[in-house]
Amino acid sequence: MTDRPSLTLTTINIGSPDPATLAHFYARLLGWEVARVEETDAHLRNPAGGISLSFQLEDVFxxxxxxxxxxxxxxxxxxxxxxxxxxxxxxxxxxxxxxxxxxxxxxxxxxxxxxxxxxxxxxxx
Missing domain, CATH: 3.10.180.10 (2,3-Dihydroxybiphenyl 1,2-Dioxygenase, domain 1)
Incomplete structure (x- = not known):
């Protein structure tokens, strides 16, 4: 077996018909900051560091x-x-x-x- 490369889980990405709406829901629920909202995705930053949440547009959902x-x-x-x-x-x-x-x-x-x-x-x- 070879040496394990550096692998770090950074984000959980959830499919959504409206990424901004879902990002704002989870930001309110968790008390996290909406870091970025674009047409096809939105991203929440975990204030404690570690894993963050992202929401990706799914045209067929x-x-x-x-x-x-x-x-x-x-x-x-x-x-x-x-x-x-x-x-x-x-x-x-x-x-x-x-x-x-x-x-x-x-x-x-x-x-x-x-x-x-x-x-x-x-x-x-």
Missing amino acids: TPPAWPNTADHQQMMMHLDIRVTDLDTSVGFALGCGATLAQFQPQEDVRVCLDPHGHPFCLWLG
């Missing part, structure tokens, strides 16, 4: 189904967001524009959907 079903668009990934107060955090997320998913798999997790239907989890930790 179908929101994923939650929970997954064989006959609908599959969820490719989701964000896990640790919270200290689940009820308050869910209320805040809803105020930012999220919706609460009907199916909730665990007592200490709440699955929400962002304005474009991507699931994300608020988990008590």
Whole structure:
């Protein structure tokens, strides 16, 4: 085996029919700064450093189904967001524009959907 090259995960990129709208949603939800908004992408800077979020224009976009079903668009990934107060955090997320998913798999997790239907989890930790 050869020596491992330097590989650093820097950004999670999420497909969106409207990158600016999704960037502003997650900026409000997470308290992050919108670093750049362009026609085809938008970028959030993590104030603590580390991994950032980016949103890329998808001209043909179908929101994923939650929970997954064989006959609908599959969820490719989701964000896990640790919270200290689940009820308050869910209320805040809803105020930012999220919706609460009907199916909730665990007592200490709440699955929400962002304005474009991507699931994300608020988990008590």
